Amino acid sequence: GAVVSQHPSRVICKSGTSVKIECRSLDFQATTMFWYRQFPKKSLMLMATSNEGSKATYEQGVEKDKFLINHASLTLSTLTVTSAHPEDSSFYICSARTGSAKNIQYFGAGTRLSVL
Amino acid sequence: SQKIEQNSEALNIQEGKTATLTCNYTNYSPAYLQWYRQDPGRGPVFLLLIRENEKEKRKERLKVTFDTTLKQSLFHITASQPADSATYLCALETGSGYALNFGKGTSLLVTP
Numbered sequence: 001g002a003v004v005s006q007h008p009s010r011v012i013c014k015s016g017t018s019v020k021i022e023c024r025s026l027d028f029q030a031t032t033m034f035w036y037r038q039f040p041k042k043s044l045m046l047m048a049t050s051n052e053g054s055k056a057t058y059e060q061g062v063e064k065d066k067f068l069i070n071h072a073s074l075t076l077s078t079l080t081v082t083s084a085h086p087e088d089s090s091f092y093i094c095s096a097r098t099g100s101a102k103n104i105q106y107f108g109a110g111t112r113l114s115v116l
Numbered sequence: 117s118q119k120i121e122q123n124s125e126a127l128n129i130q131e132g133k134t135a136t137l138t139c140n141y142t143n144y145s146p147a148y149l150q151w152y153r154q155d156p157g158r159g160p161v162f163l164l165l166i167r168e169n170e171k172e173k174r175k176e177r178l179k180v181t182f183d184t185t186l187k188q189s190l191f192h193i194t195a196s197q198p199a200d201s202a203t204y205l206c207a208l209e210t211g212s213g214y215a216l217n218f219g220k221g222t223s224l225l226v227t228p
Contacts, residue, residue: 006159034215043205043220044160049213057213093159097214103148105216107159 003027004096006108013084014116021079021111023094029074030096034105035067038091050077084115118143120219122206128225129196137191137222139206149182149189150207154221160205164191196226 003026013019023033032051036044048069050056056069066088068080077096081088091112095105121140129135139149148167152160166173166182166189173180179192193200203221210217 004159032214041220044218046210046215046217049215051213091157095159103165103209103214104150104162105160105214106162107152110157110159112157 002098002106004030004094004106004108006094006111008111009109010112010114012114012116015085016083019081019084019113021081021092021094021113023077023079023096023108025075025096025106028096028098030077031074031099033071033077033094033096035069035077035079036093036095038093038110044093047079081113084113086115089113089115118208118210118217120144120206120208120217122204122219122222124220124222126223126225128227131197131226131228133196135193135196135200135224135226137204137224139189139191139219141187141206141208144187144208146184146208148209149180150216151178151180151189151191152205152207152218154203154205156203160218163204193224196224198226198228201225 005024007022035047038044047062048056048058050069050071052071052074058064071077093110095107119142150165151163154160164180166180177194181190203223205221206219207216
């Protein structure tokens with residue numbers, strides 16, 4: 001149980017385009033989803049916390065207009081990187097927590113974004 | 117500021133030995149601490165959670181200790197196998213909405 005699906009796994013795009021990443025909880029309802037970013041050989045950096053039906057809470061230094069998060073249902077959250085630039089190239093990972101095992105996060109497989 | 121420190125150097129051990137990874141933290145008063153495993157190009161996978169009132173927790177070949185006085189957790193893998201090779205991450209709550217802060221992780225390589 002507690003499977004999180006993230007798509008796409010890899011995306012290559014031109015500078016200036018927008019990219020949408022989907023995160024779905026397949027067998028549970030995710031009251032909260034989280035979005036992280038990870039650079040090579042670095043730790044996961046929390047970008048934002050997303051609660052269903054409400055605005056996302058962004059961490060300090062993360063541009064909310066650049067990284068649009070929508071959590072429209074209890075099983076789906078999306079991250080849109082708007083007007084992507086090469087410096088946005090990174091590994092983006094989502095996670096979700098259930099209502100029962102509140103402290104544990106279940107992670108997607110990640111999305112490797114490369115902006116040319 | 118809050119910090120989570122893990123040994124950044126890779127740990128190389130021989131198959132069958134016990135691997136011990138360290139997680140130290142500062143400026144946290146955690147109610148619990150978590151360990152995750154991350155394989156290259158993949159998202160982390162939850163392994164164990166230990167609460168502040170638990171000194172030790174076990175799951176199969178895994179053992180975690182939690183010393184809130186030393187502000188340290190130790191993660192042990194006994195009878196290690198090459199399949200245990202991965203990066204192991206220590207995580208603590210940020211204090212806001214169950215979000216987690218992660219250490220940089222320790223890379224473990226188990227050789228036959």
